[in-house]
Amino acid sequence: MKIRCILLAPVAVLFCTASISATTISHTWVSGSGNDSNACTFASPCLTFTGALAKTTAGGIITAMDAGDFGPVSISKSVTIDGNNLGSITDSNSSEIMISITSSSANVIVQNLTINGLGSASYGIDVTSGNLIVDNCRIMNFVEDGIFFQGTGNLTVENSRIESFSGTHIVGILIDPSAALNVVMRNTVIDASPVSANNAGFAVNQGGPVNASLQNVTIMGAGDEAVYAESGTIQITGSVLTQSWTGVYANNGATISVASSMITANTYGVCSNTGSKIRLDNNDIYDNTTAIGNCGGIVKTSTTNKVSGTIAIPAADISESVTF
Amino acid sequence: MKIRYILLAPVAVLFCTASASATQISHTWVSGSGNDNNTCSFASPCATFQGALANTSSGGIITAKDAGDFGKVSISKSVTIDGANLGSITYDNGNGIYIAASVNVTVQNLTINGLDLASYGIDVTSGGIVIIDHCRIMNITYDGIIFAGAGNLTVENSRIESLSGSNVTGIYIGSNAAENVVVRNTVIDASPVLAENYGIFIASGTGPLEVSLQKVTVMGAGNAAVFTYSGTTEVTGSVITQSSDGVVAASGAMISVASSMITANTIGVCSGTSSKIRLDNNDIYDNTTAIDNCGGIVKTSGTNKISGTITIPAADISESMTF
Numbered sequence: 153m154k155i156r157c158i159l160l161a162p163v164a165v166l167f168c169t170a171s172i173s174a175t176t177i178s179h180t181w182v183s184g185s186g187n188d189s190n191a192c193t194f195a196s197p198c199l200t201f202t203g204a205l206a207k208t209t210a211g212g213i214i215t216a217m218d219a220g221d222f223g224p225v226s227i228s229k230s231v232t233i234d235g236n237n238l239g240s241i242t243d244s245n246s247s248e249i250m251i252s253i254t255s256s257s258a259n260v261i262v263q264n265l266t267i268n269g270l271g272s273a274s275y276g277i278d279v280t281s282g283n284l285i286v287d288n289c290r291i292m293n294f295v296e297d298g299i300f301f302q303g304t305g306n307l308t309v310e311n312s313r314i315e316s317f318s319g320t321h322i323v324g325i326l327i328d329p330s331a332a333l334n335v336v337m338r339n340t341v342i343d344a345s346p347v348s349a350n351n352a353g354f355a356v357n358q359g360g361p362v363n364a365s366l367q368n369v370t371i372m373g374a375g376d377e378a379v380y381a382e383s384g385t386i387q388i389t390g391s392v393l394t395q396s397w398t399g400v401y402a403n404n405g406a407t408i409s410v411a412s413s414m415i416t417a418n419t420y421g422v423c424s425n426t427g428s429k430i431r432l433d434n435n436d437i438y439d440n441t442t443a444i445g446n447c448g449g450i451v452k453t454s455t456t457n458k459v460s461g462t463i464a465i466p467a468a469d470i471s472e473s474v475t476f
Numbered sequence: 477m478k479i480r481y482i483l484l485a486p487v488a489v490l491f492c493t494a495s496a497s498a499t500q501i502s503h504t505w506v507s508g509s510g511n512d513n514n515t516c517s518f519a520s521p522c523a524t525f526q527g528a529l530a531n532t533s534s535g536g537i538i539t540a541k542d543a544g545d546f547g548k549v550s551i552s553k554s555v556t557i558d559g560a561n562l563g564s565i566t567y568d569n570g571n572g573i574y575i576a577a578s579v580n581v582t583v584q585n586l587t588i589n590g591l592d593l594a595s596y597g598i599d600v601t602s603g604g605i606v607i608i609d610h611c612r613i614m615n616i617t618y619d620g621i622i623f624a625g626a627g628n629l630t631v632e633n634s635r636i637e638s639l640s641g642s643n644v645t646g647i648y649i650g651s652n653a654a655e656n657v658v659v660r661n662t663v664i665d666a667s668p669v670l671a672e673n674y675g676i677f678i679a680s681g682t683g684p685l686e687v688s689l690q691k692v693t694v695m696g697a698g699n700a701a702v703f704t705y706s707g708t709t710e711v712t713g714s715v716i717t718q719s720s721d722g723v724v725a726a727s728g729a730m731i732s733v734a735s736s737m738i739t740a741n742t743i744g745v746c747s748g749t750s751s752k753i754r755l756d757n758n759d760i761y762d763n764t765t766a767i768d769n770c771g772g773i774v775k776t777s778g779t780n781k782i783s784g785t786i787t788i789p790a791a792d793i794s795e796s797m798t799f
Binding site for chain 1: 566
């Protein structure tokens with residue numbers, strides 16, 4: 153009996169090793185007490201998202217089974233990462249991106265997760281290629297952008313909070329489109345404060361074309377613009393743009409439409425630069441130093457906005473046409 | 477004393493076994509470390525929703541007590557399934573939740589993930605009263621929710637997305653019986669646009685069918701965001717965007733859209749022959765064609781703001797508030 157036992161043990165170990173490296177499963181698990189040499193099953197969870205991703209089939213899901221800090225992860229295949237309102241990625245490495253997505257074929261969902269750069273790490277989520285849905289996440293304490301979305305694909309952010317920027321001249325969500333892409337942000341707060349840091353809340357660079365729809369969004373504390381676009385079309389509804397330098401800024405030919413929203417307590421409420429266009433319908437625009445700045449572009453207003461404060465554009469430029 | 481102890485032990489085991497098979501309790505529990513041979517009580521949780529359902533009395537509730545993957549479930553009695561924001565149904569074929577009897581079912585706080593392989597998220601064939609609240613239904617190759625038969629469907633605070641097939645639908649409503657549907661504070665992402673998918677599709681039928689969409693976002697539909705062949709549909713406080721067609725009524729269906737945004741679609745609004753679309757206080761921007769001439773009636777209140785092409789005759793744009 154003793155001899156048989158000794159012979160069997162190495163065989164079992166070899167079998168296990170081969171099984172782990174060769175097989176991926178569709179639902180993997182991480183745990184605060186896991187180990188990345190495990191198979192990442194529920195019964196044998198891994199310790200990090202990176203460790204679990206290697207064992208997750210494309211299109212699969214990684215779930216946090218209990219509380220833990222599961223580390224930064226670079227993603228090049230379709231996957232769902234579910235922090236389960238228990239897990240976080242907390243990392244202070246200044247060169248670190250918490251979640252990096254690098255493949256155009258990657259459809260990635262991140263949900264129920266706190267992503268915390270501790271005032272040192274660079275980006276929350278950096279997408280160089282691929283599609284991303286962020287739902288019920290908190291992205292905080294970064295020295296660069298909360299979400300930096302480049303390339304093509306679709307971005308959806310909902311039920312989330314992006315705040316506590318530590319750098320200057322950075323952006324809560326920065327869209328840098330090299331081709332056509334669609335963005336939806338819904339039921340989300342971006343706090344770009346402190347105002348002294350000259351940050352922006354939501355910004356779209358040149359390129360695209362981009363379609364962006366912002367719904368029930370609060371953007372505040374931007375030392376630059378709460379919403380800024382230099383390409384594409386952006387529609388905003390049911391939102392609050394407040395306590396920033398400029399609430400809404402269209403530049404370089406961008407078109408921004410704002411309806412049923414509040415634009416309040418900014419230095420400039422609205423600014424449409426040369427060649428650009430801003431539509432305003434049924435908004436409450438109060439307590440800005442200048443409600444509508446004269447920035448050289450078109451501002452179309454329905455007759456249903458309520459405005460206090462200075463209007464710097466010529467009176468003739470305030471259209472009351474409903475066809476705008 | 478020693479003899480009595482030995483005799484009693486087997487009796488206790490037998491009693492437990494009989495209890496599990498014969499007795500149902502109103503509140504059962506599942507756990508990632510549970511076992512379906514248990515009684516599904518909090519102290520002795522089961523491993524699967526299907527296992528727990530067998531031990532749950534009609535009208536009862538199954539709750540996830542911790543994280544886990546609790547498997548597909550076929551339901552034929554009234555029950556509430558509560559994932560407690562911890563549990564999921566992750567599966568690679570068939571239906572995540574199948575409701576084949578006319579019963580009252582609530583599903584809440586649950587992620588249903590078809591892994592780009594399974595056909596349906598929630599399949600209701602007989603109607604009943606079905607409530608979906610705080611759920612995520614994702615990676616489905618056919619429909620996120622398909623609801624057929626008489627009854628009521630309510631979907632709220634949920635997300636339906638990552639449809640993997642083509643010509644598939646986020647929420648599909650179809651039957652020849654009376655149905656009431658409410659979708660509220662929910663996102664349906666039917667992308668990719670290339671896939672010819674629908675966000676919400678209401679099939680032809682005798683109904684009567686009443687659908688209310690409130691504070692809903694429907695986007696990324698390669699076919700139509702909202703398409704109806706029958707009944708009446710009212711939409712308010714919603715965003716219909718980034719789709720091929722925004723709102724389409726056909727075959728005599730009626731859609732009323734108020735205080736919503738219809739934006740960045742190829743065609744914003746299309747009312748087919750003998751159909752009717754009412755538009756009040758909407759923002760209709762950045763569509764290639766805002767209102768297309770599809771042969772039916774489009775009534776506008778005078779309070780919509782519209783950019784882009786309008787191909788219906790100017791005389792057909794009513795500015796009456798009585799429409």
